[in-house]
Amino acid sequence: MNLGKIDEIMELLSAPKKIVIVSHRNPDGDAYGSSLALYHFLLKFDHLVTVLSPNDAPDFLKWLPGQEKIVIFEKEVKRGTQLLEEAEIVFTLDFNALQRVGPKMLIPLEKIRPIFIMIDHHQQPDDYAEYAFVDPESCSTSQLLYQFIEKLNHLDYIDKDVATCIYTGILTDTGSFRFPSTTSLTHRIVANLLDLGANNSEIYNQIHNVNTYNRVQLLGRALKNLIVLNEYHTAYITLSQKDLREFNFRKGDTEGFVNYALSIANVIFAAIFIEDRNQGIIKISFRSSGNFSVNEFSRNHFNGGGHINAAGGRSEESLQSTTKNFTKILPNYKAELIASYEK
Ligand SMILES: [Mn+2]
Numbered sequence: 596m597n598l599g600k601i602d603e604i605m606e607l608l609s610a611p612k613k614i615v616i617v618s619h620r621n622p623d624g625d626a627y628g629s630s631l632a633l634y635h636f637l638l639k640f641d642h643l644v645t646v647l648s649p650n651d652a653p654d655f656l657k658w659l660p661g662q663e664k665i666v667i668f669e670k671e672v673k674r675g676t677q678l679l680e681e682a683e684i685v686f687t688l689d690f691n692a693l694q695r696v697g698p699k700m701l702i703p704l705e706k707i708r709p710i711f712i713m714i715d716h717h718q719q720p721d722d723y724a725e726y727a728f729v730d731p732e733s734c735s736t737s738q739l740l741y742q743f744i745e746k747l748n749h750l751d752y753i754d755k756d757v758a759t760c761i762y763t764g765i766l767t768d769t770g771s772f773r774f775p776s777t778t779s780l781t782h783r784i785v786a787n788l789l790d791l792g793a794n795n796s797e798i799y800n801q802i803h804n805v806n807t808y809n810r811v812q813l814l815g816r817a818l819k820n821l822i823v824l825n826e827y828h829t830a831y832i833t834l835s836q837k838d839l840r841e842f843n844f845r846k847g848d849t850e851g852f853v854n855y856a857l858s859i860a861n862v863i864f865a866a867i868f869i870e871d872r873n874q875g876i877i878k879i880s881f882r883s884s885g886n887f888s889v890n891e892f893s894r895n896h897f898n899g900g901g902h903i904n905a906a907g908g909r910s911e912e913s914l915q916s917t918t919k920n921f922t923k924i925l926p927n928y929k930a931e932l933i934a935s936y937e938k
Pocket residue numbers: 625626689716734735736768
């Protein structure tokens with residue numbers, strides 16, 4: 596993380612400013628956690644702060660302190676545009692390229708010229724920001740935000756709300772501290788967050804114990820649709836619009852499904868393909884364990900990207916031809932997949 600310019604940021608934040616915090620489209624726990632943590636933190640210095648999210652978040656994030664104050668751009672385009680136009684500083688959190696806010700919000704975001712400050716842990720960030728605190732090795736943007744506050748010498752401003760939001764971001768982006776990106780530093784930071792008021796058990800329950808009957812049934816369908824390709828150490832799940840409709844799909848319901856495919860002993864590469872008739876696309880999530888890069892795989896073939904072990908992607912073809920293409924590409928990666936499995 597390049598913190599050479601931290602003095603300039605301190606200076607910038609030393610007097611009240613109009614600040615907008617932007618998270619990516621389809622916000623997750625890390626996007627909302629880091630955005631709201633920064634929101635509560637900046638309010639302590641009398642800034643005028645708004646969190647602007649391109650679209651709404653899944654229900655399992657609807658309890659986070661301050662989330663009711665978030666402005667949803669796609670519901671309030673006029674207000675959101677005005678906020679962006681008036682902002683002196685725009686923080687962009689948990690994404691590496693402006694288009695991650697989606698086409699609607701991209702229009703005003705590309706026109707404005709505030710001071711951009713990026714805090715992010717995705718690979719290959721764009722260079723729109725004057726100040727970028729980027730570390731692709733970091734488990735989460737929320738962890739980077741903690742370190743950002745630490746560099747500002749303001750750890751004493753982390754109260755229960757800030758600690759709760761940062762904890763939530765780290766918890767969700769590390770798969771509850773399971774992923775290899777979880778380091779001893781992560782645990783040290785999390786220990787501090789507990790001392791500062793975050794309630795680990797309550798937060799875990801808010802995030803994870805929110806299954807509905809429909810969601811559990813949808814998971815059943817996803818597992819039934821699971822296909823394992825042993826020779827490629829690969830497994831994938833498909834969900835059609837019909838499947839989603841049958842179980843009254845709600846935003847966030849398929850969160851984590853892909854991990855069931857990855858949990859199979861022989862499998863190091865997993866994907867889930869979800870039909871979205873509204874947008875006319877197939878939404879894809881890729882996961883891997885070890886050094887097989889799903890970021891590269893998705894960039895090369897499915898218009899996406901992300902991290903080495905977790906990436907998103909999309910296809911504008913039908914569900915059937917998308918999975919057909921996917922299985923056609925796999926032989927090109929056979930050696931790499933086997934090497935990664937055997938390592
Ligand atoms: Mn993240």
